[in-house]
Amino acid sequence: MTDPRAPMIPCDVAVRQLWEYVANAVTPADHARIDEHLAICRQCCGEVEFLRHLCELLAVQGTDHVPPEAMRRLDQFVEEL
Amino acid sequence: MTACDGGRKGGATSVGRTARTKDAFQALARAELSRLLALARRLTRDGPEDLVQEALLRGYLAYASLDADEAAGRWLRVILVNVHRDRERKRARGAEEVPVADAEEFSLYRVLVEEDPFPYSDTLHLDFLHSFTREDVRQVLLRLPEIYRTPLVLCHMEGFSTKEVARMCGAPLGTVLARLHRGRKAFEREMWTYAGEMGLLKHGSAP
Secondary structure: OOOOOOOOOOHHHHHHOHHHHHOOOOOHHHHHHHHHHHOOOHHHHHHHHHHHHHHHHHHHHOOOOOOHHHHHHHHHHHHOO | OOOOOOOOOOOOOOOOOOOOOHHHHHHHHHHHHHHHHHHHHHHOOOOHHHHHHHHHHHHHHOHHHOOOHHHHHHHHHHHHHHHHHHHHHHHHOOOOOOOOOOHHHOOHHHHHHHHOOOOOOOOHHHHHHHOOOHHHHHHHHHHOOHHHHHHHHHHHHOOOOHHHHHHHHOOOHHHHHHHHHHHHHHHHHHHHHHHHHOOOOOOOOOO
């Protein structure tokens, strides 16, 4: 998908798109260009791995606990609807 | 599944519809309460409980318009985000792009390599992430400007697609994508700052 005549993207260009790459939010052309860069860049590979863990950390928070006191008050509110 | 792909959208294959009675709404509200409160507490410091209450009132009034039971939880969360957006609009007189100084080029991964806050660790990056409790993550989010925090929470924590987030935020998709990008970078930088301030970096090297 990449233009074979186009030079490989440097780290600073790749780094700006790595979050979007991890979130599957880049175009197929950009995805291919980043893949090409990752094939030769250990540091960016490490960063992709790190961002995946960071995404997981955020996703887990979706089920986090809430203060029981506040829950009791809200439960009462629902009761009195 | 990564966030932002709208993977939890769900199809309309098995559409259930219980009677839209007060009892049914109360049962729904109770089942969703903790999730709604958790979302409200991530979106705002100011009166998350009030936010949930107002969302429940709005939901109750509109309950008859809910099509499928399966979509009820998601439907309530969308209402909560709408209430939140209305409040923010009143407060801020329109969302302004807040510059996030220097965040654009920030890479937490690289800063960790350079600063090496855990010199004896073989898993430096994971150790850093594991030093954050859920409450720490919430506090980091709450430090971000609201226009960056909301898309980040909805996309990465609640599993809404970017198109849905754009609809919920009443902003064009391109704007939301740009805010998400800045928000992610700002989140990285704020994690580093917070870790230094709260002493999560055991071996010094505070930012």
